Ligand code: VG1
């Protein structure tokens with residue numbers, strides 16, 4: 001029986017950088033999830049369509065899945081493919097959408113945000129190409145939430161999502177699938193599993209920290225079961241509703257246990273961590289941290305060593321705040337390079353058009369045209385493939401890379417939970433000062449140009465304004481300021497810092513030390529302390 005439930009608009013259901021994210025109690029409040037899901041179906045249409053559904057397993061994931069299934073059935077969907085237990089990593093969901101040629105998918109995740117009854121929850125819609133909905137679509141969904149008057153709900157019992165196989169929900173088919181199988185098969189087509197297996201058999205050791213989030217089962221199946229890494233290679237590998245209290249954001253601050261291990265005497269050859277929904281990765285060598293911007297550049301320069309990329313790359317795309325290290329590789333390879341706003345949705349058109357093969361963001365996201373999301377385990381496997389072929393350490397590979405291309409020293413400083421009004425005032429002042437900045441001297445550097453990044457999509461011509469304030473210096477150094485679009489508490493200021501060293505000397509400095517003048521300039525130019533009351537960042541990556 002299908003019921004139509006009267007509702008009223010709820011303020012603030014505006015998707016950010018990656019879907020709608022709110023505190024879990026907000027998502028669990030009356031009509032909240034239902035309004036947003038109905039807005040999705042109103043915009044994309046559900047009648048006769050097929051979707052993929054899954055999430056990162058955080059608190060409320062299982063209940064939300066049942067609600068979304070009943071609403072999909074009530075809106076006339078023909079079929080939903082669900083990961084067993086309502087679990088799917090974001091890249092696995094993207095793959096299932098593409099593999100089954102569905103009309104899109106709904107992913108339940110707040111990604112790198114903590115999970116639990118008092119933490120964060122999120123929902124996002126991915127398109128038939130497997131990628132996050134572009135701005136025009138999320139904007140239409142938001143508009144719909146402001147005028148919604150009713151939603152449709154099937155009255156039915158829960159679907160047994162623990163049982164793999166075909167289920168019926170009203171007139172709709174629900175296919176519960178193993179979340180890992182198809183994804184693991186895709187990885188086998190891209191990488192030289194034989195070479196990686198031989199490397200593990202030869203004594204190579206790694207630690208894969210899934211941070212009690214969704215990547216655990218994928219990592220165990222691929223690394224331990226298929227590639228023969230010793231049992232125990234994967235730690236924190238059981239997804240938990242509260243991520244075991246961990247903050248599943250794979251960076252040096254939140255994946256500190258992994259960092260400590262990799263810098264200890266007992267360090268294995270290679271370390272990696274992944275985030276809540278499995279699309280991010282951090283990579284660490286024995287005694288050396290790989291910044292995500294450098295990781296993107298190294299992967300681009302060496303991707304041809306993996307079978308899936310043996311024919312070479314069409315182009316490399318990076319988000320604007322990501323360092324220019326990947327650009328140098330693209331130039332050397334004579335392939336296209338692209339600079340997009342922050343958020344994976346901006347890579348979709350470039351990937352679909354075959355203009356970019358590998359994409360990356362400074363926020364620990366790397367991926368390729370195999371899916372339309374960033375993919376944490378994919379990046380780990382590409383690193384392993386490269387290590388297996390080159391038979392060098394991570395440190396050796398990085399040092400050779402810097403010697404060849406020079407080094408883009410890079411860091412991001414985050415100032416979290418700032419009062420929104422103060423953050424807005426800081427940006428208003430900063431934007432107001434942009435025309436006065438060129439020529440100004442600060443910390444021994446001279447400002448060359450300053451602007452607010454705007455992006456015109458080269459494929460569909462759509463324009464995205466105000467994507468971050470950037471200040472470029474004559475010596476090639478750069479500062480970028482942005483406000484986060486994924487947080488759920490106040491404002492998070494992100495300050496991105498970059499400085500280029502051509503070498504051959506000065507390639508082996510500590511990044512924070514190398515960037516010290518740029519960091520001081522960033523504080524001075526924006527008046528961070530005056531506006532926000534903060535003198536030091538909460539997170540440094
Ligand atoms: C952050 C990152 C961005 C990433 C986004 C989603 O966005 O900066 O690069 O694409 O998170 O990642 P923001 O607006 O907070 O800076 V995930 O792994 O949370 O889906």
Ligand code: CO
Pocket residue numbers: 090111112275276277278279280
């Ligand atoms: Co994520």
